Amino acid sequence: GESVGLHLPTLSVQEGDNSIINCAYSNSASDYFIWYKQESGKGPQFIIDIRSNMDKRQGQRVTVLLNKTVKHLSLQIAATQPGDSAVYFCAERAGGTSYGKLTFGQGTILTVHP
């Protein structure tokens, strides 16, 4: 079925370490993927996105990797900071859909220790 799920519900890291948050998806027709960050008491905020015709995309301190062979998506955060502590969601959009009809994963709680 169509689902987006996360391997690990929680991740704890030390400040300065690199973080990797993983996501599995099952809909091979998905053509677009996006990562959101949600801090306590706030709505989700866009981090980075990637289209299915790419396998890697870099932003500021973040990198998204897409492996279509195994239907796996990951978010890498370099030099993680306490301000990165939040819940991270991956989301996918099925190919052929317009507007933002996204299917979200459950989320991973990232905790960064000083």
Place this chain on the structure above:
Amino acid sequence: ETGVTQTPRHLVMGMTNKKSLKCEQHLGHNAMYWYKQSAKKPLELMFVYSLEERVENNSVPSRFSPECPNSSHLFLHLHTLQPEDSALYLCASSPAASGRTGELFFGEGSRLTVL
């Protein structure tokens, strides 16, 4: 500030009450959305409006009634809710109904508690 404002931020209501959630976007977007966020569940899409026309209704119970009077405003009217409807209700907008990307701009949510 995301450009999407939701009010009220917190709402407590009884099962027989009628209340409304309001969302306003200042981004010039053409599509607006209601999502429900419950504990330990993924975000659930409820409704989508594109150019003020409802284009998506994900089997949401009729006790939730959306309204989109113009492209900047979205309401969610609530009546005879159940305790299991307690959740964070998120409003979002996106640049175009048939945008090239799926990026959504979220508000901070309305935390609803049904007693």
